[in-house]
Amino acid sequence: MRKTLALAIAALLLASGAGRALAATNLLETGSTLLYPLMNLWVADYQKDHGDVQITTQGTGSGTGISQAIAGVAQIGASDAYLPDGQMKSNPMLNIPLAISAQQVNYNVPGISSSEHINLSGPVLAAIYSGDIKYWDDSKIKDINKDLASKLPHQEIVPVHRADGSGDTFLFSQYLSKSTPSWQSGPGYGTTISWPSVGSAVGATGNPGMVQTCQNTKGCVAYIGVSFLNQTEKAGLGYAALQNKDGKFVLPTGATISAAASATDKATPGDERISMIFAQGENSYPIINYEYAIVNPKQPDATKAAELKKFLGWALTSGQSEKYLGAVHFLPLPASVVKLSQAQVNKIQ
Amino acid sequence: MTAANMSEPLHAGTAPSTYISRGWWGLSVACLVAVIGLLFSIFAFVIARGLPALKPSIFVTTTHGIAGGLANAIVGTILLVVIGLVLVIIVGLGTAVWTVEFAPKWGKRVIRFMVDVLAGVPSIVVGYFLYVALVQEAGWGFSLIAGSLALAIFMLPYVVRAADVALTNVPRTMREGAVALGARPAMVVASIDFPYALPGILTGLLVASGIGLGETAPLIYTAGWSNYMPTLAPTHSPVGYLTYVVWTYISQPFEESHQLAYAAAALLMIFVFLTNLLARSFVEYRLNRGRTSR
Amino acid sequence: MAAANMAVGSGDTAKAVSPAALQRIKAQLALRILTGFAALVSFAIIFLMLFFLIAYAYPAIRFNGLQFLTSPIWNIGNQYGSGVTTRNGFSGPPGASFGALVFIFGSVLSAVCTMVVAVPLSIMVALSLVYRVPRQFRPLTNALVELMAGIPSVVYGLWGLVVLVPWIAGAFGPWVTGHLGFIPFLGGSSGSGNGLLASVFILSLMVIPIMVATTRDVILAQSNAIFEASMALGSSSWQAMTRAVLPSVRAGVVASVLLAFGRAIGETMAVLMVCGAAINTFPQNIFSPINTIAAVIVSQLESALTDSTGMAQRSLAEIAVVLFLITLLINIIARSIMRGADRREGRGAA
Numbered sequence: 001m002r003k004t005l006a007l008a009i010a011a012l013l014l015a016s017g018a019g020r021a022l023a024a025t026n027l028l029e030t031g032s033t034l035l036y037p038l039m040n041l042w043v044a045d046y047q048k049d050h051g052d053v054q055i056t057t058q059g060t061g062s063g064t065g066i067s068q069a070i071a072g073v074a075q076i077g078a079s080d081a082y083l084p085d086g087q088m089k090s091n092p093m094l095n096i097p098l099a100i101s102a103q104q105v106n107y108n109v110p111g112i113s114s115s116e117h118i119n120l121s122g123p124v125l126a127a128i129y130s131g132d133i134k135y136w137d138d139s140k141i142k143d144i145n146k147d148l149a150s151k152l153p154h155q156e157i158v159p160v161h162r163a164d165g166s167g168d169t170f171l172f173s174q175y176l177s178k179s180t181p182s183w184q185s186g187p188g189y190g191t192t193i194s195w196p197s198v199g200s201a202v203g204a205t206g207n208p209g210m211v212q213t214c215q216n217t218k219g220c221v222a223y224i225g226v227s228f229l230n231q232t233e234k235a236g237l238g239y240a241a242l243q244n245k246d247g248k249f250v251l252p253t254g255a256t257i258s259a260a261a262s263a264t265d266k267a268t269p270g271d272e273r274i275s276m277i278f279a280q281g282e283n284s285y286p287i288i289n290y291e292y293a294i295v296n297p298k299q300p301d302a303t304k305a306a307e308l309k310k311f312l313g314w315a316l317t318s319g320q321s322e323k324y325l326g327a328v329h330f331l332p333l334p335a336s337v338v339k340l341s342q343a344q345v346n347k348i349q
Numbered sequence: 350m351t352a353a354n355m356s357e358p359l360h361a362g363t364a365p366s367t368y369i370s371r372g373w374w375g376l377s378v379a380c381l382v383a384v385i386g387l388l389f390s391i392f393a394f395v396i397a398r399g400l401p402a403l404k405p406s407i408f409v410t411t412t413h414g415i416a417g418g419l420a421n422a423i424v425g426t427i428l429l430v431v432i433g434l435v436l437v438i439i440v441g442l443g444t445a446v447w448t449v450e451f452a453p454k455w456g457k458r459v460i461r462f463m464v465d466v467l468a469g470v471p472s473i474v475v476g477y478f479l480y481v482a483l484v485q486e487a488g489w490g491f492s493l494i495a496g497s498l499a500l501a502i503f504m505l506p507y508v509v510r511a512a513d514v515a516l517t518n519v520p521r522t523m524r525e526g527a528v529a530l531g532a533r534p535a536m537v538v539a540s541i542d543f544p545y546a547l548p549g550i551l552t553g554l555l556v557a558s559g560i561g562l563g564e565t566a567p568l569i570y571t572a573g574w575s576n577y578m579p580t581l582a583p584t585h586s587p588v589g590y591l592t593y594v595v596w597t598y599i600s601q602p603f604e605e606s607h608q609l610a611y612a613a614a615a616l617l618m619i620f621v622f623l624t625n626l627l628a629r630s631f632v633e634y635r636l637n638r639g640r641t642s643r
Numbered sequence: 644m645a646a647a648n649m650a651v652g653s654g655d656t657a658k659a660v661s662p663a664a665l666q667r668i669k670a671q672l673a674l675r676i677l678t679g680f681a682a683l684v685s686f687a688i689i690f691l692m693l694f695f696l697i698a699y700a701y702p703a704i705r706f707n708g709l710q711f712l713t714s715p716i717w718n719i720g721n722q723y724g725s726g727v728t729t730r731n732g733f734s735g736p737p738g739a740s741f742g743a744l745v746f747i748f749g750s751v752l753s754a755v756c757t758m759v760v761a762v763p764l765s766i767m768v769a770l771s772l773v774y775r776v777p778r779q780f781r782p783l784t785n786a787l788v789e790l791m792a793g794i795p796s797v798v799y800g801l802w803g804l805v806v807l808v809p810w811i812a813g814a815f816g817p818w819v820t821g822h823l824g825f826i827p828f829l830g831g832s833s834g835s836g837n838g839l840l841a842s843v844f845i846l847s848l849m850v851i852p853i854m855v856a857t858t859r860d861v862i863l864a865q866s867n868a869i870f871e872a873s874m875a876l877g878s879s880s881w882q883a884m885t886r887a888v889l890p891s892v893r894a895g896v897v898a899s900v901l902l903a904f905g906r907a908i909g910e911t912m913a914v915l916m917v918c919g920a921a922i923n924t925f926p927q928n929i930f931s932p933i934n935t936i937a938a939v940i941v942s943q944l945e946s947a948l949t950d951s952t953g954m955a956q957r958s959l960a961e962i963a964v965v966l967f968l969i970t971l972l973i974n975i976i977a978r979s980i981m982r983g984a985d986r987r988e989g990r991g992a993a
Contacts, residue, residue, distance in 0.1 A: 026577065028587070044413070056576035056587075059601075060945065067948030073490050073573070073587075084723040086736070086951045156832045163920030165946025188738075192946035194718035199927040202835045203920025203934075205942065208600045212804075216812040217835035370879030377771035384768050384851055385784070388791040391802045391848070443681025451675050452682070462978060463686050469902065469974040470689070471909025473937045474967050477944075478692045481699055481960065502688060509685060533667055535674045563795025566911040566941065595797045596912060599804060614798045621793040629786065 025307045030058040031065015031078030032167045033207040034101055034225030035291045038328045039078060042319050046311060053307045059206060063165015063191045069093060069294040075308050077294035080167025080225075081191050082273035094297050094344045095273050097290035098315050100261050100331040102226040102252045103171050104287075106237040108214050109136055111153050114238060117251060118152075119144045120221075121243035122179025122278075122286075128221060129159045129176070130186075131198035136219060144243070156200065160213050160222035163203030165191045167289075168210075171277060172223040175287050178278040179243075211235055223287075226252055227328035244286040245278050252285050257331050260284035265334045272340055290337075291330070297347045305348055312345045392618065399615020402608040412576050412594065416605035419613055425579045425589040428493065429572060430561045433500030434554060437508050440501075442550070445512030450537070461513065468506035475502050476567030484571060491573025491587035499567035504557035511553020515546035548631045555628040559621050565592040591617050689971075696964050703957035706733040707741050711961065714742025716923050717939075719946065719955050727952060735954030743962045745923060749933040750966070752926070753839065753918075754908040757846040762900055765851050769858035770884055788859075792852035800916035803845045808917055812836030816930050834930040837919035842933060845913045850903040857899035861892045894980055901977035905970045911937040936966040 029039055036059030043055045058064075062079035069077025070091045082095045105120055112118060124140055127133040133140055135154055142149040162169045173189035187193045195201060204213040207225050214220040215235040224232055229252075232239065241249040250256045260279040268274050278286050293312060299305035320332040333341065410418025448460045476499055483495045519542050527537050543550075573587030574597075580586050591613045598610035697704075704711075708731065720728065720739030727734040776784050816833025824830030869891055873883035889896070919932025920942055926933050940959055947955035 026575075026586070028575075054577050056574070058574060059597075063949050064945035067945050071485065071948070073484075084951075085725065086722065087949065090951045158832070158835060160835070161922075163922070163942045165943075165949060188721050188724070190719070190722045191949055192719050192722075192943070194716060195922050197715070197924040199924055199931055200832050200834055201921065201924060202837055202932045203922060203942070204837075205915075205920070206600060212600065213835050213837065216809050216837075218812075220835065366879040366882060370881035373767075373881040374771070374775065377767040378775050380764055380767045381771040381775070384764060384848075384855075385787060385791075388794075388848060388852070389787070391794070391799070392790075394802060394806065395798055440681045440684050443678040444685040446674075447678035447682040451678065456682075460682055460686060463689060465978055466971060466974045467685070467689055469905045469909070469970050470692070471911065471937055471966055471970055473909070473911045473940050474692065474696070474963050477940060477960070477963050478696055482695060505685060505688070533671050535667075535670050559793050563793070563797070565795070565797050566937070569941070570944070592795060592797045592912075595795075595801055596916070599801050610801065614795075614801055617795050617798065621795065622790060625786075625790055625793055629789075 025053045025303050027053060027055045027076065027304060027307060027311065028058070028068075028074040029055060029076040029078060029293075030060050030068050030074045031076075031294070032062045032080050032291065033059040034062075034080050034103075034168055034227055035078040035098070036207075037227045038099060038291070038324060038330060041324045041327060042315055045324075046314060050310070053311070055311065059208075061162070061164040061206060062167030062170065065167075066165075066191070066294055069296060072296065072300065075295065075299070075304060076312075079191075079292045079294050080289050081170035082275075082290075082292055083294065084190075088271075088273075092297070094293075094295045094347060095271060096293045096295060096312065096341050096344045097268075097272055097333060097337055098293055098312075098319070098341070099291045099325060100257065100276075100288060100333060101291050102257045102285055102288040102329070103168060104224055104226055104229065104232070104239040104252050105172075105221065105242060106210075106214055106224050106232050106239050107221045108218055108237055109153065109155060110218060111151050112148065112238055114233070114236075116148060116151075117238060117241045118148060119243065119249040120240040121249075122176055122183075125221075126176045126180040126183040128157055129161070129198065129201075130183075130196040131201075133157065144249070155219040158217050158220040159198055159201045160204055160210055160217070160220050161195055161201060162205070162210065162223075164205050167191060168207065168223055168225055169193060171287050171289050174275060174277045175242075179245075179286075211237070227330065229329050242286050244282075244284050245280055246282045246284070248282055250283060250285050252287075252329075254329075254331065256283050256285035257288050260286070260288045261331060261334065265337055268337055268340060270340065270343075272337070272344065290333075295348060297349065299348060302349075309345055309348050312348075313342065316341055316345070395611060395614045395618055398611040399613075399618075402612035403615060407609075407612055411578060412589065412609065416603070416609055417576075419591065419594065419609065419616065421575065421578045421589040422591045422594050422613060423616070425572070425575070426562060426591045428579055429496045429500055429568070429588060429590055430558050432493065432497035433504055433561055434558060436497060436501040437504045437557065438554070441505050441508035442512055444509050445516055446542075448509075448513055449516040449542075460509075464506045464509045464513075467502075468510075472503065472564055472566045475499055476570045479567070480570035489584040491571065492584040493572070493579065493581070493586065493588050494583045496568050496572030496588055496590075499571045500561040500564060503564060503567065504561050507557040507560065508550075508553045511556065512546065512550045515549025515553070516542050518549070519545040548634055552628045552631045555624045555631070559624040559628075562617060562620050562624070563592065565596055569593065693964070693967060693971075696960050696967065700957050700960035700964055702733045703741070703954060703961045705731040706735055706954055707958060707961065711741060711743055711958075712747065712965075713744055714740065715744040715748075715925065716740060716742045717745065717943075718742075719943075719950060722949060722951075733954070735952050736950055739950075739954060741955070741958040741961075743936070743958075743965065745921060745925065746934050746936045746939045746962060747965065748925065749918070749921070750908050750935040750937070750969075753842045753846060753914065753933060753935060754904050756839070756843045757850060757907045758900060758904055760843060761847040761850050761854065761903070764847070765854035766858060766889070766896070768851065769855045769862065772855065772859050773862050774880075774884075785859075788852050788856055792856060794849075796849065796910060796913040797916075799845050799849055800913040803841055803913060803917040807841055807844060808836035810836070811838075811841055811930065816840075820928075820930075828928045831928045832930065834932065835919065836930075837917055838930045838932045839918075839926050840929045841917040841919075842914050842935075843929075845917060846907045846910060849910065849913065850907050853906065854899050854903050858892075858896055861895035861899075862888065865892050894983065898977045898981045901973050901980070905973045905977075908935075908973075909937055909966065909970055910935075911941060914938050915941055936962050 039057045065077035065079045068074040137152040137154050170191045173193050177184040177189045204210045207228050210222045210224045211231050214222040241251050259281050263279040263281045264276045276288050407418040411421040479499050483489050527541050575587040575589045579588045594613040595610050598606040718740045720736030724737040726737050820833045869887050870883050873887035915938040921932040921934045947959050
């Protein structure tokens with residue numbers, strides 16, 4: 001009995017000791033579930049050539065990414081949202097874009113096939129999430145869907161939002177704010193907002209949770225990141241054509257996303273905090289964004305800082321290839337933005 | 350008390366109350382079957398999906414991203430529970446010994462009351478308190494210490510209660526005999542109390558570790574999560590644990606993640622089952638020992 | 644070296660103490676002090692946690708005032724706006740207003756509904772365990788009940804997420820709203836499956852094994868005499884059970900009910916996974932999403948941390964204090980019921 005106990009303890013210590021020996025440098029990336037699938041692809045390949053650094057990835061929501069990067073618990077806080085001015089003043093962090101992503105609005109409406117797409121606009125979505133539009137065959141929805149009007153069922157709409165602090169909420173609510181003045185003065189935008197009181201509104205956790213909940217709920221509408229396009233298609237969810245600033249209804253394709261990107265990327269400032277929502281252009285998709293790595297420029301650990309810079313540099317160069325971005329339906333950063341991002345990476349010490 | 354013959358009284362005839370009575374008993378048995386059946390189906394559901402995923406490779410690979418193995422989570426869970434138990438043994442046994450041996454009457458009441466109250470504190474409150482106090486304010490970050498402390502605070506009431514009951518149940522005659530022979534409290538505790546109380550205390554420890562194994566909320570904010578084998582660093586090094594895998598990996602939209610979540614859940618159930626079994630056999634052992642008198 | 648001889652005692656009883664005895668006395672003292680210290684730690688933990696949380700939440704307590712308990716709107720404010728909102732000398736983000744009514748209501752409602760469902764079930768299950776299960780199966784069923792009490796809450800949440808929620812959304816919900824919709828709170832939309840019903844279902848499953856075990860123990864410890872006396876007076880066995888035996892063990896059962904209530908109201912993970920995370924809204928029927936204090940702390944914690952004024956986080960601490968106080972109160976009541984019963988039945992002070 002005593003011998004087995006001793007053996008067990010020895011094994012445990014050995015395992016932990018092995019853990020200690022192999023853990024040369026530990027980096028923690030946590031945050032946006034929108035960026036999470038891409039981070040996993042990146043880290044998996046990066047580790048193959050760089051075995052001396054261990055990068056843990058987590059999909060916990062942009063709110064968590066921001067707060068843990070600020071607290072110093074995580075080295076990379078992945079976030080779809082850039083930091084607000086108030087935060088930047090008290091905690092000057094680097095907001096480093098790593099890719100361009102987009103967001104879809106998905107729905108589970110029986111009777112609409114996957115080849116058809118419901119048109120939705122900012123004001124209509126704002127009304128849905130405020131509880132003013134309750135059914136899918138409401139006249140306001142029919143007005144912008146002339147050819148699908150007869151197919152829209154009398155199905156109650158269940159608006160699904162993110163329960164956790166989410167960059168997706170930031171993007172979606174910013175779209176609503178920029179397109180609908182009443183939403184701007186009401187809930188406004190942010191990683192967490194005070195959603196209007198709608199009895200059937202459900203909160204889901206993480207993009208995966210949004211997919212699952214929408215799959216289960218007939219009549220749901222949800223905002224989900226484009227990196228989950230494959231999952232939403234498998235789950236049988238349709239995605240909407242959103243009305244852009246020029247009034248046209250566009251689907252999230254490579255062309256529409258890059259049209260929106262090119263409208264704004266020249267305007268990207270040095271600290272790279274800019275919103276690309278509701279961009280100009282007939283063909284621009286209205287909900288696109290930079291995927292940010294929120295990083296503290298003053299890292300407490302020099303070795304970690306060095307490894308961090310190496311990884312981020314890799315992500316900005318080799319990581320921009322179609323092999324990774326195509327799988328998650330993201331777009332690579334334009335060259336000018338890569339330069340800005342690299343400049344910010346160089347500020348890390 | 351024997352539930353020997355709980356059927357109707359001798360004069361039972363066709364009194365309406367008899368039929369009502371039989372009806373209620375029937376309903377009760379139906380409830381029993383339904384509840385046990387449902388709970389058992391949950392157990393079977395997890396085991397059925399988890400066992401096939403428990404390939405040997407799981408025990409030697411760590412989690413990475415969306416899949417991998419459970420090695421880091423298993424070691425992390427064991428480390429957290431073991432260190433928590435060590436902390437709990439020191440404080441819990443000490444408390445129980447003081448309560449039984451040294452405490453005045455009011456002291457016994459107060460301690461027992463506070464321990465019972467501690468048992469009712471929600472896990473998230475403990476976790477949140479430690480998050481603010483240790484992870485943030487003290488700057489320790491997600492760490493082994495914070496996680497073990499969270500579990501220790503949780504397990505403390507169960508161990509104190511079990512040790513308290515076990516020590517109190519030591520036969521008075523033995524203790525009084527020892528005192529009569531001139532033994533001081535320490536001597537009594539060491540040579541008389543502990544041997545008798547040991548099975549009860551061990552049962553309490555096993556019950557407590559069963560509870561510690563299954564906790565998630567307090568650990569999320571103290572131990573954090575790590576994809577790598579836990580280093581023995583007490584601070585600034587997050588630790589992975591099985592319950593986290595179950596919680597997060599089930600909501601990932603990938604089949605490999607689901608597999609891992611079920612495997613972790615099945616492992617947890619097996620651990621809990623084993624600790625329960627061990628605890629029961631200790632009780633049996635103690636009962637048997639009691640019967641064959643010393 | 645000359646052994647130091649100390650005098651112990653006073654007056655006539657003074658006698659010299661040998662070094663060996665001195666060692667023993669020191670050991671006694673050490674043991675007394677060490678274990679006393681351990682007991683102090685056990686005693687102090689609760690106060691430590693409570694006071695720390697209250698101190699940390701104090702700015703939020705002043706900022707939110709009484710409307711924290713009466714307002715259903717939890718508004719973290721405009722993080723991207725400028726300026727601050729100030730109340731009672733403490734400031735938060737512009738437009739921030741924290742009202743926890745939805746969460747308090749959700750916690751209490753789900754716990755109460757759980758008790759309504761679980762208590763009768765537990766009593767009936769316990770009764771049939773004691774009286775209807777043949778002797779040879781007794782150890783097996785006892786082991787089963789204890790095993791079920793040990794299933795981790797995430798596993799319940801897992802089952803809930805994968806089996807229960809889709810079933811409610813796809814099958815049970817539509818059936819109930821379709822056929823029983825005229826009954827209040829059963830009509831309307833059957834929602835996403837995440838909501839009050841799923842939470843209560845899971846909480847009941849978690850709480851039943853504990854109550855069954857306690858009720859069974861308490862009934863078994865009761866003497867046979869009451870039952871037989873009742874039967875002799877002509878009651879049916881069911882009447883004897885419910886009218887004679889159960890009332891006599893009422894204190895133990897009530898205490899276990901209260902403790903189970905405390906467990907249900909404090910449960911975090913399983914509820915978090917199936918409750919639907921309602922914000923700013925109350926449930927309209929049993930399928931509507933709800934939110935509980937424990938679940939909202941987990942889901943809002945990280946977004947609270949993005950608030951640079953820190954007010955959101957302190958408000959979460961405030962709501963943790965509320966939960967803490969509720970469970971403390973329940974515990975104290977349960978405990979005093981038990982002690983009252985002990986005293987009444989002459990078992991002496993605890």
